[in-house]
Amino acid sequence: MFTVALVSTLMAGLTAASPLSLSQRQFQGNYPPRATADAFTLVANISIPSTIFNPDVNNWFLSGVHVGAGRNAAILQPTLDRASVFFINGTGRDVSAQATSIALPPIKSQSGATPAGLQFIPYENPHNLVNLGLNFGPGSVGAGVVGGLRSPWAQAFTPYRYFIVCNETEPAYGRPQHAVKLAPDAESIPENCVAVTFLAQCATLPEGVFEGTEELNIHQVGAPCYEDVGAIDWSQHD
Ligand SMILES: *[C@@H]1O[C@H](CO)[C@@H](O)[C@H](O)[C@H]1NC(C)=O
Ligand SMILES: *[C@@H]1O[C@H](CO)[C@@H](O)[C@H](O)[C@H]1NC(C)=O
Ligand SMILES: *[C@@H]1O[C@H](CO)[C@@H](O)[C@H](O)[C@H]1NC(C)=O
Numbered sequence: 578m579f580t581v582a583l584v585s586t587l588m589a590g591l592t593a594a595s596p597l598s599l600s601q602r603q604f605q606g607n608y609p610p611r612a613t614a615d616a617f618t619l620v621a622n623i624s625i626p627s628t629i630f631n632p633d634v635n636n637w638f639l640s641g642v643h644v645g646a647g648r649n650a651a652i653l654q655p656t657l658d659r660a661s662v663f664f665i666n667g668t669g670r671d672v673s674a675q676a677t678s679i680a681l682p683p684i685k686s687q688s689g690a691t692p693a694g695l696q697f698i699p700y701e702n703p704h705n706l707v708n709l710g711l712n713f714g715p716g717s718v719g720a721g722v723v724g725g726l727r728s729p730w731a732q733a734f735t736p737y738r739y740f741i742v743c744n745e746t747e748p749a750y751g752r753p754q755h756a757v758k759l760a761p762d763a764e765s766i767p768e769n770c771v772a773v774t775f776l777a778q779c780a781t782l783p784e785g786v787f788e789g790t791e792e793l794n795i796h797q798v799g800a801p802c803y804e805d806v807g808a809i810d811w812s813q814h815d
Contacts, residue, residue, distance in 0.1 A: 607813065610804075612779050612804060613801055614799065617779055617780050619638065619776070620806035620807065621773045621774075622774045624772075630771075634653050634655075638657060639651060640653070649710060650709070653742055662682070663694075664681075664682075664800070666795055678721075679694060679695040679716050679721065680795070681693035690789060690792065694711075694714070697737070706758050707761075721733070731777045739773075740757060741760050757773075778802055778805065
């Protein structure tokens with residue numbers, strides 16, 4: 578936790594002190610090559626080795642587990658074929674204002690199209706944690722994939738500082754899961770959870786996914802992403 582806190586303090590300091598030198602630093606750095614795609618999966622990158630998971634969950638994918646009508650709690654699972662495919666919704670202005678959302682393909686039925694997306698659900702708990710849902714309804718505004726001048730990494734952001742993944746031994750969802758939540762600061766990360774970064778891995782949306790969904794006013798924008806997050810050799814990039 579100390580290292581995580583220290584790194585973010587340094588980052589915050591850099592951003593506040595000199596945005597120009599930060600962007601110069603980025604373009605001079607040795608970063609893995611990024612592409613741009615219409616859609617992406619989110620891959621967990623654990624910077625600090627942790628002992629709370631066996632097997633390790635590094636490079637696992639964000640997905641949802643059904644917890645109620647139109648509601649899916651965010652979890653990690655190991656295989657690409659079960660990874661959720663997301664896209665960024667918002668106008669160019671929304672991108673500049675970090676007011677986009679991380680959306681899921683709309684669900685179509687005879688009665689019309691229902692939006693779906695990543696939603697933040699604050700709840701009463703001693704740590705001020707926020708649940709993450711892959712739910713029916715528009716995704717929460719204020720989430721996206723960091724790009725451009727703000728970060729050299731194609732990584733997911735929300736209004737909360739940390740994504741965390743928790744070893745929940747309680748069978749909260751029918752059986753134990755690797756639950757993914759949000760934490761406002763390092764102090765609020767519980768013992769059974771670790772901070773995790775989500776990197777975007779390029780994906781494709783199903784053909785015709787937005788046909789007949791005009792009423793939802795979807796503005797799909799391209800997202801920075803990596804071809805294969807699991808193949809990145811971090812020893813070349815730190
Ligand atoms: C990803 O994790 C590796 C360790 O497995 C770490 O060296 C690297 O800094 C992490 N990258 C990001 C962008 O978090
Ligand atoms: C969660 O922690 C318990 C107790 O330390 C351990 O037995 C279990 O294997 C862990 N679960 C996972 C999925 O790693
Ligand atoms: C997509 O973004 C546009 C522009 O901000 C917004 O009007 C619309 O409600 C959003 N749609 C969904 C499904 O999130």
